Each structure stands twice: as structure tokens, then as C-alpha cells.
Amino acid sequence: MAKAKKQNPVLVPESKKLDPANMTEPVNILVVGVGGQGVIMVSKVLAQICQNLGYQVKQSEVHGMAKRGGVVFSHVRFGQQVWSPTIPVGKADVLIALEWAEGLRWMNYLRPDSGVFIADTKRIVPPFACRSRALGAEIGYSKDTPDDVKAKVCEAFAIDATEMAAKAGNERAANTLLLGALSTTLTFPTSEWKEVIARMVPPKTVDVNLSVFDQGQKWIDGSRRGEPVEGGAFVPLVQPEVNPERTMLEITAEWCKGCDICVKMCPERCLVLNKDQVAELAEPEKCTGCHICEWLCPDFAISLNPVSQEAAE
Amino acid sequence: MNKQVALKADDAKKTADGKEFNIRDYLRLDLFPHFMCPGCGHGIALRALLWAIHEQGIDKDKLAVVCGIGCSGRVGGYIDANTFHTTHGRPLAYATGLKMARPDLHVVVITGDGDCLAIGGNHLIHAARRNLDITCLMLNNEIYGMTGGQGSPTTPRDRFTTTTPAGNREPVFDACKLAEAAGAGYVGREVTIHLPRLRDLIAGGLAHKGFSFIEVMSDCTEVNGRKNDLGSSPEMVLGQTRTMRPPDYEYDSNVVDHPFRPSGLHTGVFVQSDRPEYGAAYRDMSEKLQQGRTKP
Amino acid sequence: MNSMTGQANTVNLQGNKACALGAVAAGCRFFAGYPITPSSEIAENLAKELPAVGGVFLQMEDEIASMAATLGASMGGIKAMTATSGPGFSLKQENLGYGMGAEIPCVVVNVMRGGPSTGLPTRPAQGDIMQTRWGTHGDHPVIVLAPGSVEEIYQQTARAFALSEKLRTPVIVLFDESLGHLVETVALPDVADYEKTVRKWATGKPEDYKPYHGDADGVPPMARPGDGFRVHTSGLTVAENGFPTQKPHEVDALMKRLLGKVALNNDLIESFEAVECKDAEVVIVALGVVGRAARKAVKELREAGIKAGLFRPVTLWPFPTESFRKQTAKARHIIVAEMNAGQLIHEIAEVKTGKQKVTGLNRYDGVPISPVDIKKTVKEVLGHE
Ligand SMILES: Cc1ncc(C[n+]2csc(CCOP(=O)(O)OP(=O)(O)O)c2C)c(N)n1
Ligand code: SF4
Ligand code: SF4
Ligand code: SF4
Ligand SMILES: [Mg+2]
Secondary structure (H helix, E strand, C coil): CHHHCCCCCCCCCHHHCECHHHCCCCEEEEEEEECCCCHHHHHHHHHHHHHHCCCEEEEEEEECCCCCCCEEEEEEEEECCCCCCCCCCCCECEEEECCHHHHHHCHHHECCCCCEEEEECCCCCCHHHCCCCCCCCCCCCCCCCHHHHHHHCCEEEEECHHHHHHHHCCHHHHHHHHHHHHHCCECCCHHHHHHHHHHHCCHHHHHHHHHHHHHHHHHHHHHHCCCCCCCCCCCCCCCCCCCCCCCCEEECHHHCCCCCHHHHHCCCCCEEECCCCCEEECCHHHCCCCCHHHHHCCCCCEEECHHHHHHHC | CCCCCCCCHHHHHCEECCEECCHHHHECHHHCCCCCCCCCHHHHHHHHHHHHHHHCCCCHHHEEEEECCCHHHHHHHHECCEEEECCCCCHHHHHHHHHHHCCCCEEEEEEEHHHHHHHCHHHHHHHHHHCCCEEEEEEECCCECCCCCECCCCCCCCCCECCECCCCCCCCCCHHHHHHHHCCCEEEEEECCCHHHHHHHHHHHHHCCCCEEEEEECCCHHHHHHHCCCCCHHHHHHHCCCCCCHHHHCCCCCEEEECCEEEEEECEEEEECCCCCHHHHHHHHHHHHHHHHHCC | CCCCCCCCCEEEEEHHHHHHHHHHHCCCCEEEECCCCCCHHHHHHHHHHHHHCCCEEEECCCHHHHHHHHHHHHHCCCCEEEEECHHHHHHHHHHHHHHHHHCCCEEEEEEECECCCCCECCCCCCCCHHHHHHCCCCCCCCCEECCCCHHHHHHHHHHHHHHHHHHCCEEEEEEEHHHHCCEEEEECCCCHHHHHCCCCECCCCHHHCCCCCCCCCCCCCECCCCCCCCCEEECCCECCCCCECCCHHHHHHHHHHHHHHHHHCHHHHCCEEEECCCCCCEEEEECCHHHHHHHHHHHHHHHCCCCEEEEEECEEECCCHHHHHHHCCCCCEEEEEECCCCCHHHHHHHHCCCCCEEEEEECCCCCCCCHHHHHHHHHHHHHCC
16 A cells, blocks of 8 residues: 555546555545535445456445434445455545535545545534533534645545535535545446445436546546536534624524524524525515414524514513 | 413413513523424424423423423423433323322423323323323324334325225224323313413423323424425414414304314313322321331 | 340341331331232231331332332431332342432342242242342442341341442342341340431532532432532432433543442441351351351351351342451352352452362252251361362
């Protein structure tokens, strides 16, 4: 594996693709994300290909209590001989992150000298991402930009995979797009990848998945060649605004999980979910102070401030 | 016996010692946001419980919340009180020991449909029979939420779960009837969308001297909802009743049209009896024996 | 004054009743149980004793509930106990582990009968030696006291409360049917010190209190509900603040302290009886009722010129390893006499340091091992040299 060491921090020549047939140590691929994104599907496809090609594969997974927003990660190790199913810190050859902050959290698993970081810029703000849980604290979601990341690892790609997949017709195919990106780091033939993917995804979605797989491959190849690629722009997370003058209705953005209950239950339709899926009082003048949103918010994110309510009356 | 609660403008200002209910006074704020999925009904049930506790003027220091295992079991940990996260199915047994040892504490049990009716079914029957002064909230989401959506004793017919892949054929428990038959002094059921009524139902249970069993119909949006196409979180909450507008809280019939239960789901207070409370009965006996012993 | 023995304060007492009385004398004020032979007399006696001293007696719906209620009562702040036998002891395991993990003092009595399953409800056995050590899942601290007479049952039950309160952990009292139903004349030992031993209660500012931060002795003070601490108790692995954690260093620290607090307090926990071990060529290791037969056998063997000795662990777990090594230093043979197919022998084989040959003497036919059995084995062992 030491052979893979290189000086150039940006471009990986074709010849440096990982080829388990010529390696004594196993290849280590770490896939991370949050529940519901398809982390397991990525590692299953990879494991299946390795098996088809005659390598030993070990795959171990952890789901965060089977819930959306819970951390999910999967270690895939393959090669001539694989003993332990888990990848030690600093030994991952590729880190595939289906969610941006999860990717950053696991970055120390990458080989410092040769690791490749491939991440969807998709941001799902999970409860765990709140660094400070004190009331009124800013959302502690990582503010690292792709450039910050590039400085920390050997090679990094930040792709708007979810957005690109959505444009192609199925947001849920983002994981296949990342598989396309992953495929560029390995010597496995494209036909092999496509065959396995076609078998594993729901029959109706085969076409979309195969087309986003191509997109993923092209995106990495293009950006490696230094060509301008679309969909790689970084979308910073907007901090939800907190009105310093306490409004009658207060929303604790850090606690909101975007379940939409308040929005749909408000009789006056004065609440909306903003683009970060956080509830917002869009039309304060319409609010009657009926409390329905406050009472039915399962996350206690809405409070009606009685003091200002009286002031308003 | 059924209690009608109308939603009035001043409902929100119900007070204990004149103090407005602020849910944050009763939460361990440093643990928030809580771990439950977006839209999970257990959160709404927790609000109702805390509001009822506030209304009853119960001191947090004297409040003991005993939970089982499950998503429902994790709810208690967010309450700023003496909280006990016990073993699967056994919270009523733990609570029985605690209440007998410490009659001065208000003991509330939070349990789930699996926790309370499957693995803990025997304890429910006997807690109801003893009629010890405990308030038991069973958060019924008709599924095993925590373990990823297996069928529970309240999973309706034809519902898909990971252990009923072709649709459920096992009949369900009517937990309220079970508790009533076993002797619980106070029994009722409510859906989460009727929050003020749920609060009052729980408050009635807290005030009742004896075993109070309250079944809260709660939405498991993430597992049950998704697996059965029950709709988005708001759609699931809305599905609990016909309409959401405030005037509709004032209705005549106590039957909520439940889309998953064509026959209709009865809600309200079903039982309120003055069967003797076991703790008091035991202490009465004990006092007599102590006097007998100290007499020469 | 007892006319037979001439001693003050002597009574004719059954083992199970001695257990109940020892508990009450040590300050036990809560019992929850479920009837099972041969332990039921403990519950029956406490049903009479406890209400009369303002305590609580509860007959629960099963042994799982009994264990849970006992822990619930102890979390409420009072000394609590439950008692059972084999099948019931199996049912208690999950919640017993909860008590060990969440560090809740209580006493669990197991009056052993023949197994497996329903087995021999009215016959003695020692088949639960390993279950008391490893019965519940996961790594856990364990203290097991194994009295060998009615008097010792009284004393060790009382001591179990003191240890459990002091170390904030469940303590198991283990004896068998023959001792539980044995009636003998006993002088009741003074257990006032045990009665006075209560757990460390949390003091100071609630915001500074960490429910799972151990003191120098590895034991964290406990918060009593109602005292303003409002802590969280959980069966999940927790950080020092009492809330669940999965951070490897916090998990590791908790486990080290949990397992370490027993080792740290071994001087307090350890107890054993050694008879004529100093120059013994053959040391018989025997537990509980078998110790009685062994004591007689040793006496008779000595009279016959055979240098025999007895080592009887009263604290079964943690096994008094160092003392055992000292006592058997001179021996050439160790005979482990136990009423099972061979359980304690594994521990002996592991902890012995010398070249002693270890031989098992096992009976699992519901009949106690007799002095004759022991003498025969000793002679066989020596004859075969
Ligand atoms: C003895 C035991 N068996 C099984 C489990 C696994 N388990 C954890 S939660 C749960 C089901 C919880 O379902 P429910 O009580 O309905 O609560 P919910 O999560 O739906 O709120 C199970 C089976 C356990 N923790 N302990
Ligand atoms: S208080 Fe009533 S009107 Fe105002 S936002 Fe909430 S639901 Fe809408
Ligand atoms: S109900 Fe609460 S959690 Fe759901 S969207 Fe509204 S504020 Fe957010
Ligand atoms: S799995 Fe279901 S019950 Fe559990 S937190 Fe999520 S929505 Fe609630
Ligand atoms: Mg459930």
C-alpha cells in the first residue's frame, strides 16, 4: 500500500487507482451518512462487486437506532486476505460521505498521505450536530468549506450529489451518483459496477440510477482533469435568524426537526418551513396566538410568549 | 362518567399557584433537542404530561418518573425530575417497589404498547389489581418503534410491520378494557391531537388515588407511518380526528373517527372508581400491627 | 438463659427464618418475593415481621417483578431484599444485572435446590455456584456470601446488607435447601454495626453532584429522591453525569470503576474459614453445608494420623484467592467437594499456584456430601500416590 504514496496533492494519475490484485493490504472504504440516505446500499454494491471479482470482503455496519437523522456508517474492506472487519483510524483509502458533516466527522479515518474524500454537499442538520445545546446557541453545524477540507486531506471532492440526482429525476439516487464517483478510485470495470447496481436498485429506478452513476464518474474525472464541472458549488448553511426583539411566537430553530406539523396545523397558515427545513413565522400579522402550533410541536420548538401576547392585545 | 373538555381561549393560561405553564421549567434543557424522530407523537404526549403535572402543582423534587425500554422509555429522561429508565416491560414492577417504599413521591410510569402489553403485560394486570397509587401512561404507537418496527399487541389488522410482512393477522388488545377488568381505579384514552383533553385526562389520573391507566394514541411517524404509507407527520396527526379547527374540540360524541379503525376509537375517561388504594390499605394494617407490638 | 447450652440469647431457629430475622436486624425494611420451595419461609417470616416494624412486604406476580420492585424500593432509599430458589433466581437475572450496572444496593437470597429446570425442589444442591458469578449478561461486579450454618445465615445476611449499602451493589446470599430447612440452636450474633451501615448519601449542591463519579473507594454517593438532586438512573451505560454515553473512554472508565470497586474493597468483602490448613497435606475445599461434613472428616482424619485441612470460602465471589493460596501452600492435594457436577473446581484449578493435585468430589443426587464420602476420597487420593 505504501506504493500509493504520492507528492501531488490534487491529481491522482490513472495508474494510482486502487487495485487489490496488486496489494498486500486490504483496500479500506468507509461509507458514512445518516439514516435513510442509503449508506448500506453503497456498501452492499461495493461488497457484491468485490465478491464477484473474487476478493475476500468484510463489511460491518452501525445504524443509529434505525432512525432518520441517526448516524449510519459502514466499513468495507476487501483484498486477497482480510481479517478484521473494521478500519483503523488513518487507514481508510476512500471516505464516501452521503452527508457533509458526517464526512467531516470521520475525516481522521482517511490515510493522511493518500486518502480520498468524496462527499455530498447535502446537509442534514441532525440533532447531534448542535455543538452547543444551550438555548439560543448558534447551530454548531460544521462551517468548514470544501476548501478548508481540501487543505486537510490528500484529495477531496465535494459534489452536489443530491441536487444532481434530483435533477436527474430521483433524489434518492444520490448514493448511486457517489458510487460513480467512488468507481474512479478503483480499477474495477464500469460494466461490473453497472450490472450490480442494476440488480440492486428497485426495477423502476434502474435507468435513473445508471445515468447518475455516469454523472458521478464524469464529475470526478472532469474535475481531476481540471475541467470546470457543474454542481460542485458549495452551499453554505444559512443560520436561522432570531429576532432580537422577542416576538409573540418564538421558534427555537435548533430544536426544530422540520416535521411540518405546525405548518400544516396552523389554522391561519402563517408558518412555513424555510429551505433548511426549519419552521419560520412567515406572516406574523396573521397569527392569532391560538397555541395550536405550540401544543402540537413534538419537539417543543415553539413557544408563545405570554408577555408580548398581552402587549399585542 | 365521560369528561368533556372544551378548548377555551383561557385554556392556555391555566395555572398552578398563578404561574403560567412553561414547559421548559420541567425539561432537562441541556439534553435538547431530544432524540425522537421528526413528528413523533411521544413528544406531544410528554407536553401533555408535563402540563398536567404543572396543573396539579406537583413538586419536581417529589416526582418520580419510571420508564421501560423503547422510544417511549426514553421520554422520561428529558424530564427534570427523579427519573428511572428501567428494563424492558418492568417499569410498573419497579414503580410498585418505589411507591410502597416512598409513599410521599408522585410516581408516574411511562411505557409503550410493547413494553406494557407484551413483555410487561403481567405487571400491568397486577398493578391494576393492586390499585396502588401510580399513574401509568402507555404511549400506544401500535408498533415497536425503538427496535425498528416489529408488530406489537396493538398493531391493527392488515398493518405492515417488519414481522408481519404480509399484513398483521393477530388480534389486538384493548388495553383500557384490560386495565378496567383487572381493577384499575382510573382508566382513559386520548389521542395526541386533542392536547388539552389529553392534559386533563392525565391530570385526572394524577389526582386519582389509585392506579390510573391512560392510553395515549401516539404517532410513530418514522417507522409505522412510513411502512404503512400513513402520510406525512401532519397527515398522521390529522388522521387522528376529522378536523383540526378549535371549534371542533367541542363536540358531542366521544368517538374519534380513526382512519385506521373504521369502527371508531372511544376516548375519554372510562372508569373512575373508589376502590381502596393498596398503599393506604397496607399502611393501615402495618400501623395496627405496630401498635399491637409496642403494647406490653 | 437456655437450659441446654447455658448461653444467653440462644434460640432454636430454622435457617430460612434466621435469614429473615438477620435481614430485619440489619435494617431491611422492604421485601418483595414470589413463593418457591425451599425459600418460601423467608418470605413467610418477613410477611409477619416487616409490617410490624413499619416495613413493606410485597408478594409480587413473579420473580422478575420481585427483583424489580426490590430495586425500586432501594432506589427510594430503604434497605431492600428478595429471596428465591433456582428457577426464580434464573428469572431475576436481567434485573439483577440492572442493579449491578446502575449500582443499586439490595440483597438477593438464593436457597439452592437440585436442577436443572424444576429439578429437585425439596432436595439440596450447589448447582448455582457459577450462575451467581456469571448469571446475568455482560461483565459485572459480584459479591456472593455463602454461610454454612444457621447462625452464619443470620450473620451473613445482615453482613450482606452492610456490604451492599457500603459498596452500592447487590449482594447475593447463597445457601442450599438443607441449611434453609435446618433447625439448630444458635446464639444470635450482634449485628448492630451492620444495621448502622447505610449507603453514602449525596450532599452538597445538586448542580455539582455527579451520580456516577466514584469516591476514593470507587463508590459514588447516591441521591435520594426528594432531596433535590433529581438524577437519572438508567440501565444503559452512562457517563459520570448519569446520562447514556457510547464514548469509548467514558464507557471504559465506568466499567473499570464498576469492576474495580469490588477488588478495591476486597479486605472488607473477604471472609473464609480455614481449619488445620497450616501443615495440611490434603486440603478439602467445601462450601456451605459441605463445610460441616468436611470439618468432621478433617477431625477424624487427623485422629487417624492423616494431615487434612479444610478451606471454606464464606465469601464465595470474589473468591478469596490470596488467602486460599496461603492456606494451601504446604498441601500436595486439594479436594473440591461440592454438590454439583464440578463448578468451584474450575476456580480452584485456576487460582492455585503450587503443584497441588486437584481432585473433585461431586454429588448431584439430592443427597448432601457426607464425612464418609470425604474421608474415602482423601484416602483414595493419598493411596493412589
Ligand atoms: C428483555 C428485552 N427484550 C427485548 C428488548 C429489545 N427492545 C427494546 S425496545 C423494544 C420494543 C419497544 O416497543 P414499545 O414498548 O412499543 O415502545 P416504542 O419504542 O414503540 O415507544 C424491544 C423489543 C429489550 N431491550 N429487552
Ligand atoms: S399560534 Fe396559532 S395562528 Fe399563530 S402560528 Fe401558531 S397555530 Fe398559527
Ligand atoms: S412542529 Fe416543531 S419540529 Fe415540527 S416543523 Fe414545527 S417547529 Fe419544527
Ligand atoms: S421510531 Fe417511531 S416511536 Fe420511535 S422516535 Fe421515531 S417516530 Fe417516535
Ligand atoms: Mg410502541
